[in-house]
Amino acid sequence: MLDFEVIARERLERAFYDYYAGGAEDEITLAANRGAFAEVFLRPRVLVDVSRIETSTTLLGTSVSMPVLIAPTAFHRLAHPDGELATAKAAGGARTLMVASTIATYTLEEIARVATGPLWYQLYVYKDRSLARNLIQRAERAGYRALCLTVDTPCLGTRERDVRNRFTLPPGILMRNFEAAGFDVASLGDSFHSYARRQLDCSLTWDSVAWLRSETKLPILLKGIIAAEDATLAVQHGVDGVIVSNHGGRQLDGTEATLRALPRVVDAVQGRAEVLMDGGVRRGTDVLKALALGARAVLVGRPCLWGLAAAGEEGVGRVLEMFRQELTLAMALCGCPEIGAIDRSLIASD
Numbered sequence: 001m002l003d004f005e006v007i008a009r010e011r012l013e014r015a016f017y018d019y020y021a022g023g024a025e026d027e028i029t030l031a032a033n034r035g036a037f038a039e040v041f042l043r044p045r046v047l048v049d050v051s052r053i054e055t056s057t058t059l060l061g062t063s064v065s066m067p068v069l070i071a072p073t074a075f076h077r078l079a080h081p082d083g084e085l086a087t088a089k090a091a092g093g094a095r096t097l098m099v100a101s102t103i104a105t106y107t108l109e110e111i112a113r114v115a116t117g118p119l120w121y122q123l124y125v126y127k128d129r130s131l132a133r134n135l136i137q138r139a140e141r142a143g144y145r146a147l148c149l150t151v152d153t154p155c156l157g158t159r160e161r162d163v164r165n166r167f168t169l170p171p172g173i174l175m176r177n178f179e180a181a182g183f184d185v186a187s188l189g190d191s192f193h194s195y196a197r198r199q200l201d202c203s204l205t206w207d208s209v210a211w212l213r214s215e216t217k218l219p220i221l222l223k224g225i226i227a228a229e230d231a232t233l234a235v236q237h238g239v240d241g242v243i244v245s246n247h248g249g250r251q252l253d254g255t256e257a258t259l260r261a262l263p264r265v266v267d268a269v270q271g272r273a274e275v276l277m278d279g280g281v282r283r284g285t286d287v288l289k290a291l292a293l294g295a296r297a298v299l300v301g302r303p304c305l306w307g308l309a310a311a312g313e314e315g316v317g318r319v320l321e322m323f324r325q326e327l328t329l330a331m332a333l334c335g336c337p338e339i340g341a342i343d344r345s346l347i348a349s350d
């Protein structure tokens, strides 16, 4: 898996690699997400029949072949000309779910047209609410099965690599969902940061979740929950799922690692919504640890971008297959023949 990053780094322009790889400020949280997995140890059970391992599960009623989903990440065309289309095809090939980003470089309809697996749509709510409404209605029409409202981005974290590189989108690579909404994409400027400053709605509150609930019948997940108190509020606002996430360490540097936050969120939610997590998941054993701590599934961001940069659809497919193989092996070695057998007793506590 880690080899894909090496290949991607060789292939990608420096500014694009840095945009994908980087985190906010000192990248403390970026490193902490990964480091947290090394601090959690497993307590495998033995003499269990593991001749057949079943990794399949369901998420908000949708079947997937494994609890590893593709996290929403922006601008896939920076990695490969087929961009999000390649990623969606690879997700379908692996019979798992892709969450498409609002700031994709193909439209949500184009992605849905080629997808052979289930899709969720990640939503940023913009100052211009009619734009959000446009995106929600289009996502519903195109067959997306849930909306993930990203709540950790009232404004953009400072990613110093992008500042140093003066990161901008190259000509011809556009935030196509806005174009399709009749929005003047040129007015967004070619600078991603000026787009964010102008368009992200930093006045979003829990009322906005109620607004979203009134706008759609689709299940809603809140992406970017760390505090148990917010998980409780999320449930009180009728959401169907929460994603424990710190945006891959790209927002508030110094935020706690997601694996550490996860069990407290799970305890607060008490089964009233599905809990997923992302951040630093790179191995099958990482997936197992997250599930043991109560996640129903994990999402992976950068590994898919590395696969995409290395070999397009095939590269993403290979990354997903590696996750499947590693998870299968980890489950066998832990004495868990199916997902339902994974619980907190697998985690060593001192």
Ligand SMILES: Cc1cc2nc3c(=O)[nH]c(=O)nc-3n(C[C@H](O)[C@H](O)[C@H](O)COP(=O)(O)O)c2cc1C
Pocket: 019, 020, 021, 033, 071, 072, 073, 074, 101, 102, 103, 122, 150, 223, 245, 246, 247, 248, 249, 250, 278, 279, 280, 281, 299, 300, 301, 302, 303
């Ligand atoms: C390059 C990049 C772009 C991202 N774009 C988005 C986005 O558009 N919307 C969103 O909700 N999260 C976005 N994220 C956050 C991911 O959904 C996810 O939370 C994070 O990547 C998980 O961490 P990982 O990369 O360590 O797997 C982005 C992450 C990266 C690395």
